[in-house]
Amino acid sequence: MIGLSEILGVVMLAYLAAGLLFLAAVLWSSLRLKSLALGVLGGALAAHTVAFFARWTISYGQAALATPPADFWGKVQLAVFQVPLSNFYESLVFFSWCLACLTLIFLHRYAEDFLGVVGGILASLVLAYASMGVDSRIKPLMPALKSNWLLIHVITCFLGYAAFGLAFGAAVLYLVRSLMKRSPSQAAALPLLDRLIYRAAVIGFIFLTLGILTGAVWAETAWGRYWSWDPKETASLITWFIYAALLHARLVQGWQGRPIAWLAVVGFGAVLFTYLGVSFLLPGLHSYLN
Amino acid sequence: MTQASSSSSLLGRLWKTLTSLRLTLVLLILLAVVSLVGTVRPQVFDTLWFLTPLALLFVNLTACLIRGLPQAVRRSLQSLTPEAALELPERARFRWPGNQDPRARVEKALRQELGPVQKSADGDSTFYFWERGRFRPLGPYVVHLALLVILTGALVGRFWGVQGRLTLMEGETAQDFISEEKAIPLGFQAHLDRFQVFYYPDGTPREFRSDLNLTKPGQAPKQAVCRVNEPVTFGDYTLYQSSYGNAVRLEIKDGDKSQTLEAMVGQTVPIPGSQARFRVLEYLPDLVMPGGDQEKRLGPAARIAYGEEGGHPRLVVVLKNRPELADKQPGPHRFFLQGSKPFSVLQVKRDPGVWWVYSGFLLLLPGFYLAFLRPPERCALVLDRNRKGDWEASLLGAAPRSRETFQERLARLQSLLQEGGAA
Numbered sequence: 129m130i131g132l133s134e135i136l137g138v139v140m141l142a143y144l145a146a147g148l149l150f151l152a153a154v155l156w157s158s159l160r161l162k163s164l165a166l167g168v169l170g171g172a173l174a175a176h177t178v179a180f181f182a183r184w185t186i187s188y189g190q191a192a193l194a195t196p197p198a199d200f201w202g203k204v205q206l207a208v209f210q211v212p213l214s215n216f217y218e219s220l221v222f223f224s225w226c227l228a229c230l231t232l233i234f235l236h237r238y239a240e241d242f243l244g245v246v247g248g249i250l251a252s253l254v255l256a257y258a259s260m261g262v263d264s265r266i267k268p269l270m271p272a273l274k275s276n277w278l279l280i281h282v283i284t285c286f287l288g289y290a291a292f293g294l295a296f297g298a299a300v301l302y303l304v305r306s307l308m309k310r311s312p313s314q315a316a317a318l319p320l321l322d323r324l325i326y327r328a329a330v331i332g333f334i335f336l337t338l339g340i341l342t343g344a345v346w347a348e349t350a351w352g353r354y355w356s357w358d359p360k361e362t363a364s365l366i367t368w369f370i371y372a373a374l375l376h377a378r379l380v381q382g383w384q385g386r387p388i389a390w391l392a393v394v395g396f397g398a399v400l401f402t403y404l405g406v407s408f409l410l411p412g413l414h415s416y417l418n
Numbered sequence: 419m420t421q422a423s424s425s426s427s428l429l430g431r432l433w434k435t436l437t438s439l440r441l442t443l444v445l446l447i448l449l450a451v452v453s454l455v456g457t458v459r460p461q462v463f464d465t466l467w468f469l470t471p472l473a474l475l476f477v478n479l480t481a482c483l484i485r486g487l488p489q490a491v492r493r494s495l496q497s498l499t500p501e502a503a504l505e506l507p508e509r510a511r512f513r514w515p516g517n518q519d520p521r522a523r524v525e526k527a528l529r530q531e532l533g534p535v536q537k538s539a540d541g542d543s544t545f546y547f548w549e550r551g552r553f554r555p556l557g558p559y560v561v562h563l564a565l566l567v568i569l570t571g572a573l574v575g576r577f578w579g580v581q582g583r584l585t586l587m588e589g590e591t592a593q594d595f596i597s598e599e600k601a602i603p604l605g606f607q608a609h610l611d612r613f614q615v616f617y618y619p620d621g622t623p624r625e626f627r628s629d630l631n632l633t634k635p636g637q638a639p640k641q642a643v644c645r646v647n648e649p650v651t652f653g654d655y656t657l658y659q660s661s662y663g664n665a666v667r668l669e670i671k672d673g674d675k676s677q678t679l680e681a682m683v684g685q686t687v688p689i690p691g692s693q694a695r696f697r698v699l700e701y702l703p704d705l706v707m708p709g710g711d712q713e714k715r716l717g718p719a720a721r722i723a724y725g726e727e728g729g730h731p732r733l734v735v736v737l738k739n740r741p742e743l744a745d746k747q748p749g750p751h752r753f754f755l756q757g758s759k760p761f762s763v764l765q766v767k768r769d770p771g772v773w774w775v776y777s778g779f780l781l782l783l784p785g786f787y788l789a790f791l792r793p794p795e796r797c798a799l800v801l802d803r804n805r806k807g808d809w810e811a812s813l814l815g816a817a818p819r820s821r822e823t824f825q826e827r828l829a830r831l832q833s834l835l836q837e838g839g840a841a
Contacts, residue, residue, distance in 0.1 A: 194618060268618040271625050271646040323822065330790050337786070341779045350647050352581070352658040352767040354775055355572070357460045362453050369450040373443050379558075380439050398450075406457065 132186075133264060135179045136221065140255040142172035143228060147248025154241045165244055166235070173228045180225060183212040187266050194268065209274050213282040215267065216407065220258035222282070223403075226290030227251040230331075234294060238324055240317065246297030277346035284342055285364075288335030289399050292371070295328035296396035299389035306386060322384055325392050333371045340364055363402035370395040436481040445475045476569055479562050490555040498549040500538055503798035506814035510832050516807035524801060524811065527834035531827065532797060547798040554819070557789025564781035571774025579769035584657070585682065586610040586628070587665055587761040595766040604766070606634035606653045611641075613762045615662060626662050628762040644764065658765040664701040665761045666720050668736070669754040671744075682761055694751060696724035701758055705737065716740070720755050793820035795827075811835070 149165035152158070187210040197203045212218040231247025234240075258264070302321040343361070344354040355361060374391040377383040435441060448471045456462040496502075514520045521544060528535045528546055535548040582597030584604075591609040594601045612629040625645065632652040633639040642650040649658045665682045670689055681687040686697045698720055705719035717739035725731035732748050738755040747753060797815040804810050813831065817824035 195624070268620065268622060268624060271623060274625075275647045334786050334790060337782065341782070345776070345779070348772065349649060350658070351660055352649065352656060352765045352769075354772065357456060357463050359457045362457045362460075366450045366453045366457075369446045369453070373446045376439060376442060376446075 132179050132183055133259065135175060135182075136255060137259060139172045139176045139179065140224075140252050140259065142168055142175070143224070143248045143252035143255065145248075146172060147245050147252060150241050150244030150248060154245070162241060162244075165241075165248075166232075169228065169232060169244065169248060173225070173232060176221075176225050176228065180212065180221065183218070183221075183266070184210065187212050190266060191268070208276055208279055209269060211279050211282075212266075213278065214269055214273050215263070217258055217262045217264045219282065219286065220254055220262065223286050223289060224251045224254040224258070226286045227254065227293055230287070230290050230294055230328075234324070234328070238320060240298075240320055240324060242301050242317075243294065243298065243324070246301065247294060250293055250297060272350055275346055275350065277342055277349070281339060281342040281346055284335050285339035288332045288339050289403060291328045291332030291335060292367075292392075292396050292399045295325050295332060295392045296399075298324040298328060299392035299396075302389040303386065303393075306389075318385070322388065325388055326378055329371055329374055329392060329395070333368075333375060336364065336368055336371070340368065359406045360402065363398070363406045367395060367398040367402050370398050433481070436478060437485045441474070441478050442482075445471045445478060449475065472569075476566065479566055483559055483562055483566070487559050490559050493555045494553045497552065498536075498547055498796055498798075500545055500547060500798075503545075503547040503796065503814065504800070506796055506798055506816050508812055509815050509828050510813040512811040512813070512835055514809040514811075516803065516809065518809070520809050520811070521801065524799065524835065527831065528799065531831045531834060543800070543802040545798070545800055547796075549794070549796045551792040551794035553788055554792050554794045557785055557787070557792070560785030561782060561789055562785075564778045564785050566778075567781060568775050568778030571771035571776075571778060573771070574774055575769045575771030579771060580655075580767070581769070582766045583660070584608065584764040584766050585663075585761055586613075586764065587680070587682075588613050588759060595764075597766075604653065604655060606632055606637075608632055608652075608657070610762055613662065613760055615760055626659065626760075626762075628659055628764065630657070655766050655768050658767065659762070660765040661763045662760050663763060664758050666698050666701050666758045667756040668698075668720075668722075669756055671752045671754070672750050678756065689751060692751070693726045694724060694749075695727070696722050696751075696753075698722055703758070718755060718758065720758075722753060724749065724751065724753075793817060793823075795820065795824055797828075 146165050146169035149161055149168060153161035153165055184207075188207050191206055191210050192203075195206075197206045213222055227247055228251040231243060231251070234247075235244055298321050302318060302325060305318060305321065340361075343364075347356065348354040370391065374388060374395060377391065378388055449468070452462060452468045452471065456468065462468055512520075524546070525535075525537075528548070532548045535546045538545045580597055580602060582595045582602060584592055584595040586592055586608065588610055591607055592604065593607055594603045596602075609631040610628055611631050613627070614629075615626045616624045618624045628644045630642045630644055630650065631639060632642060632650075634653055637653075640650075640652055642652070644650045644657050644659045646659050649656050651657075663683050665680050667678060667680050669676060669678050672689075672692065675691065677690065679687060679689070681696070681698050683698045683701050686695055688695045700721040702719045705716040707714045707716060716737055719738070720736045722734045722736060723731050724734055734747050734753055736747075736753045736755040737743060738757070741754050744752045744754055795815070795817040797813075799811055799813050801809065801811045813828065813835075815824065815828060
């Protein structure tokens with residue numbers, strides 16, 4: 129039988145291939161290559177989804193073996209608890225999934241093939257990181273993680289991160305292209321990218337806010353404190369401040385173009401600090417270290 | 419409010435500063451920087467470095483709300499009138515021959531693309547208009563109001579809320595809990611009937627729970643199970659299962675004298691009848707020593723720091739299964755480990771601000787919906803016969819916040835209408 133890590137390895141390569149195919153499609157402006165790239169990306173996302181649910185099933189099976197659920201609702205409850213979003217490895221796999229999924233959605237709405245390049249490569253890099261030296265074993269849940277809020281909290285947070293990742297990708301593209309402005313085809317794409325940065329930042333902002341709120345409600349039921357200045361909470365608040373500043377600058381002051389692109393780059397730095405920096409450098413509830 | 423009067427007086431200038439976006443941006447950046455320091459030193463959140471910009475942000479938000487809300491409400495209450503719709507910029511024109519009444523087709527196309535539209539007719543001249551996202555101007559104010567409600571909740575919690583912890587051993591009853599090193603009455607009695615820890619096969623804890631019996635004069639007693647993620651509310655307080663520790667039972671001999679004491683790990687306990695005190699630093703249910711071929715299990719063990727007032731502290735390791743080793747212990751006292759049992763650590767809280775905070779959370783959702791997902795769009799179509807008797811239509815519309823999607827919408831509408839014309 130093929131293991132899940134092998135499937136994810138193939139998915140990783142497929143994301144990379146999709147990204148490169150998008151690049152080729154842009155360079156040779158080939159529609160055929162583009163639809164091939166879309167097909168590869170979609171297929172890889174489907175396989176990724178299957179792998180996610182397979183891990184969920186395995187995780188459920190292990191937990192059900194240790195503590196057999198009594199009735200139907202007990203099974204549902206256990207299934208919700210065992211959603212594979214409870215450790216660093218699982219979060220990386222899901223982050224990559226969110227990136228690929230949002231890339232497809234954005235590609236559908238904005239015909240900007242470079243987005244496929246960025247999205248595919250980012251998703252592939254995240255999966256590659258997950259497969260290298262991150263502990264992928266399914267571990268039993270610690271008591272604090274047994275909550276219905278786990279599912280919604282992690283999903284909202286990572287959709288937010290992924291949207292910010294796309295905003296970052298679009299911002300980098302914007303900055304690169306604004307340097308090569310002389311060619312008219314490059315300049316023509318700038319307003320589209322600018323809009324894309326804004327849209328992705330809005331989606332990220334909404335999801336990050338929902339993630340912070342659900343985390344606060346969860347912390348309130350678990351420890352009686354909706355906010356305790358845990359390093360992760362603080363870092364997410366910093367990220368929130370940065371994107372709030374971006375949205376105000378854009379919506380109220382009418383900033384566009386480069387300053388917004390730079391804010392999106394800085395904001396994604398804050399996202400990475402929130403996701404990785406805090407978890408490895410600082411102790412706290414969200415620490416991925418033991 | 420005219421510019422001249424508002425900026426000439428000091429008050430006017432202050433008001434202008436308080437409502438300015440520049441202040442908001444400066445405060446957001448300042449708060450981000452201070453918070454960055456706070457990730458390493460959380461104390462900073464209790465200092466003026468953090469509280470001052472936060473208070474200013476509160477004032478800034480309130481000022482912006484006072485300044486802009488009335489206008490936003492007025493704009494939201496104004497529905498699209500035919501007069502206003504006629505002012506919209508023209509986007510396209512259509513023409514049909516006089517013998518083909520296009521009204522049914524036009525209505526079908528509009529319904530298909532826009533949904534229900536309003537209509538006013540006057541003879542042959544027909545006027546259709548449609549709008550969406552009228553309440554969008556309220557969105558940002560709802561969001562900011564929600565943030566103010568959340569901050570208010572945080573303030574209410576800070577001033578009228580109480581937080582502390584309650585440590586209970588099995589069989590123990592408590593009437594008060596500890597908050598900032600002071601005992602505060604619970605207003606009821608909390609008795610811990612039973613405390614259990616369940617483990618996974620690999621030895622990590624799966625669940626811990628306190629079976630509590632809560633009693634208050636004049637109220638029915640309550641039997642409750644407090645687990646992680648499942649708090650219990652009784653009287654004025656809510657109890658949260660936050661953690662647990664071990665209490666160690668030690669027999670302490672000094673010559674012929676013998677006494678048995680219970681001590682929680684981490685707690686300093688005086689030894690009655692002497693100047694000495696001790697503290698259990700660590701308790702291990704099973705001390706494992708690595709061996710050559712196989713590890714050696716030595717059973718329960720405790721590490722104790724012990725000494726007299728002002729004297730040197732001494733470190734003692736006590737093994738339950740090897741009481742004979744006590745002879746090697748320093749000092750006049752000999753420690754014998756008899757057993758251990760876990761104690762429950764409960765977080766105790768009363769926070770009247772939580773409901774404010776939650777209301778703010780709920781209010782954020784419609785705020786975001788209005789602000790980001792409902793851009794205002796206005797559209798009108800004027801249909802009339804010209805002098806030659808042909809039908810003429812003019813499509814008007816505007817969507818200042820979503821030009822691109824609106825343009826796509828208009829393009830779809832245009833193709834629908836032209837289809838109708840060709841047929």
